[in-house]
Amino acid sequence: MHSQNLINIITDALPNLNKSETKVANIILSDPDAATQSSIATLAKKASVSEPSVNRFCKRFDAAGFPDFKLKLAKSLVSGIRFVNRNVDPNDDVASYTPKIIDSTINTLASVRDKISYTRVNQVVDKLIQAKRIYFFGLGASGSVARDAEHKFFRFNLPVSSHDDVLMQRMLASTGGAGDLFFIVSHTGRTKEIVEVAEIARDNGSTVIGLTAPDSPLAAMCTLAMDVDVPENTDEYMPMASRIVHLVVLDVLATGMTLRRGPEFLPHLEKIKSSLKPTRYKSDS
Amino acid sequence: MHSQNLINIITDALPNLNKSETKVANIILSDPDAATQSSIATLAKKASVSEPSVNRFCKRFDAAGFPDFKLKLAKSLVSGIRFVNRNVDPNDDVASYTPKIIDSTINTLASVRDKISYTRVNQVVDKLIQAKRIYFFGLGASGSVARDAEHKFFRFNLPVSSHDDVLMQRMLASTGGAGDLFFIVSHTGRTKEIVEVAEIARDNGSTVIGLTAPDSPLAAMCTLAMDVDVPENTDEYMPMASRIVHLVVLDVLATGMTLRRGPEFLPHLEKIKSSLKPTRYKSDS
DNA sequence: CTTTTAAGTGTAGTAAACTTACGTAAATTA
DNA sequence: TAATTTACGTAAGTTTACTACACTTAAAAG
Incomplete structure (x- = not known):
């Protein structure tokens, strides 16, 4: 309380x-x-x-x-x-709307932090660890979240890909099976196409994880729903807080995987990191 | 302030x-x-x-x-x-690392909120408003930030695209000119390829905005640098806070643009919103 | 390298602020 | 009206915070 x-x-x-x-x-x-x-x-x-x-x-x-x-x-x-009054007002100037936007994102994250189920996070990490191959699916704004997830999880030395094309998603979902994990990102969890894709994947014996709203059709269709409750009103016209929350939850899951892998995994991360060095200008500090 | x-x-x-x-x-x-x-x-x-x-x-x-x-x-x-003073510890369990990750993101956002230059935000919004065409560029993790920006800014009824392919970026940069705005996302601002692309674009008379680290080679190359200072240590092996910060800054810029456009722009947003309705399952609430 | 100056840090004393114990006044109950 | 409880203030005690000064260390100047 x-x-x-x-x-x-x-x-x-x-x-x-x-x-x-x-x-x-x-x-x-x-x-x-x-x-x-x-x-x-x-x-x-x-x-x-x-x-x-x-x-x-x-x-x-x-x-x-x-x-x-x-x-x-x-x-x-x-x-x-x-x-008080954290919605943006038509008369707001920069000095008003800038902190408002950031504060509302912060508040959303704080609420997720207090509500997220640790056991669920653990269960999802379990599934991710067991997976032989991971597909990240998303449409629209969730498409770039999926893409970001691909960037993050390829570091685990796993076959990972992301897709934002519905046809491709359907095809992959129907050809998948045991050992494949479909990680589906959707803010509302009510987009028909994506729920169907989830159903197809599940029917073919793949593991389906949904990063989505609780009690949504998508959540119901999943093997395991990584559900997060994001207040609606912030995303009136453009998705804002939901993407951020999804990305942070993916950070949490990736961290969970890293820790589960243990210290012998760090050299691999170091290898990836140093592979980027030649592409950078030296820092002057 | x-x-x-x-x-x-x-x-x-x-x-x-x-x-x-x-x-x-x-x-x-x-x-x-x-x-x-x-x-x-x-x-x-x-x-x-x-x-x-x-x-x-x-x-x-x-x-x-x-x-x-x-x-x-x-x-x-x-x-x-x-x-949060401590970073994630190898011995942490879910109940420890989950709030740690979220809290560290929150803190980074809070620090950005307190440090961001309102005048700079205003200047960047000015340039965005003036642009006839916007290209969002990014590589790696910043690639999906650029993609997200595309999704956000296409709503302004402007020709917008995002690109994460260096060759494509070079070609577009060299064919651009007055009226074109290249919005380049890079956490470090030290990736050679991307700095070169910025240089090419600028030399051809385009406006170049960099969402990047202050005092970086990229920031120096820009018409206007939307610089944000993100503490490094969080992103030791994987980009975490920086992407989030970039996305939120883009939210701020998009909001700035929306407000500048005024109320006659809202019907257009409403149109986009309702165009998505048929793709969704009805909410039971 | 020494001398001078300044900056940093601690000791001790003092003033202020807070709390406790106790006693008186007011109010309530019988 | 007497007994008893509750409300409130006085005064003393205790803790807390601040100031002035002295010493120590580091830096700058000679």
């Missing part, structure tokens, strides 16, 4: 407070920011109560003492601002 | 600190949350320095004193941003 905003807690408790506590509460609520910066003496004076009254007030609201209370108050002031 | 996250400020300042300040910084960074709850004495003891050293440390970071510093630190800890 998320701890509620301290200011709301105080406001709610207002009717149940006694005289001096009410005075303290009013002063704090009238200017919470000032409260975080004043000493217990100044605050007591402003509220026309004694210092211990302020102290008792703090303890009543589950703080160790006055300094601790100020800390908690300061924290609740920040979180309030951040989450 | 967005007020910067205190933890990032400290991390950035780390190399410029003197001995005892470094000690204090390390203790704070190793467990910022604990720091907000300890007294100046406990912190000084933990860092093996004197109390005044801690105090001086606080003042160096624009705090009135230790309590004020703690307040600011506490504020930086909220808003979903968790600080």
Whole structure:
């Protein structure tokens, strides 16, 4: 459970407070920011109560003492601002929409971090480790996610490919079988073509993993659904947060694979890394 | 200007600190949350320095004193941003590496949010608006970023394409001219091929924008460099944070363009959106 | 290489801030 | 109205943070 905003807690408790506590509460609520910066003496004076009254007030609201209370108050002031009004407004200028976009991406990632199922991640890593061959499928914006995944997973010394062409996807899905893993990326999980491809692959005995929305037709069709819940409203007209989330989940899966492979795998990564050196200008640092 | 996250400020300042300040910084960074709850004495003891050293440390970071510093630190800890000091460890299990990866991405985004130049964003949006044609170029992992950008920017009713083939890139760069915009994505900005392509394009009178590292050869070659500073260590063996940052910056630029186009542009976006409807299974909600 | 200057760091003392213990006043209940 | 609880403040005690100064180390100048 998320701890509620301290200011709301105080406001709610207002009717149940006694005289001096009410005075303290009013002063704090009238200017919470000032409260975080004043000493217990100044605050007591402003509220026309004694210092211990302020102290008792703090303890009543589950703080160790006055300094601790100020800390908690300061924290609740920040979180309030951040989450207010994070949608882009037609009148926004650069200085407004830039942080808004980034903040909304950050918030989405934070929510995924708190909701993602570790056991599911583990199960998917298991399947990836067992696979003899991996196909990454996606359409539209998910096509480039699939392509990125190919770039990431080819490093594991496995036959890997990515495809964003429906016909190609159907053909590959129908020729696959045990040992083949079809990793299908789709934000909505409701694109007919891609659900059909998943069905074909599954019917032919391949492993099908879907990086998609929970409870979607695609998720239902998969051997294992790596489902992530991404709030909708951000992607009103263009896919934004969903791609990012998918990419980060793929980072997590790739990391899981790397760790499962163990240290004897690092030289291989080093080899790939150094193979790129001759293509680069030397760094001046 | 967005007020910067205190933890990032400290991390950035780390190399410029003197001995005892470094000690204090390390203790704070190793467990910022604990720091907000300890007294100046406990912190000084933990860092093996004197109390005044801690105090001086606080003042160096624009705090009135230790309590004020703690307040600011506490504020930086909220808003979903968790600080990760450690990289993924070979012994980590799912429950450890999953949040680590996501948190490190979040932190990178937060630092970009605080450092990105709004004027630069505006300038790049200007160029994008003026362009008659846009080419997105990238190699390797940046190839899929370029591809994603194509998907995003085609919505502006502009001739847009993405290319990850060096020869194709060279040819297009040499045939381009005024009105053409080459948008080149490269994390390092030191890949020889891509710098050469930028040079060719510029010499032919095209506009060249680089989404790349500041002070890199590519940035130097551009008409305008949309430079973003992404900490290196995260991308030791695989590109992780950099791609994400590039995608989000492209989101910002696309948003900038959308807003600049004004409300008469929304029907066009709506048209694209509804064109996808017949390809989807109906949502049961 | 020495001298001078500056920067860095710690000690000790002081002031402020916070907490506790206790006593009195107000309010509630019998 | 007396008894009892709750509310509140005073004053003392304790912790915490800051300042002034001294020493130590490093850098710059001679």
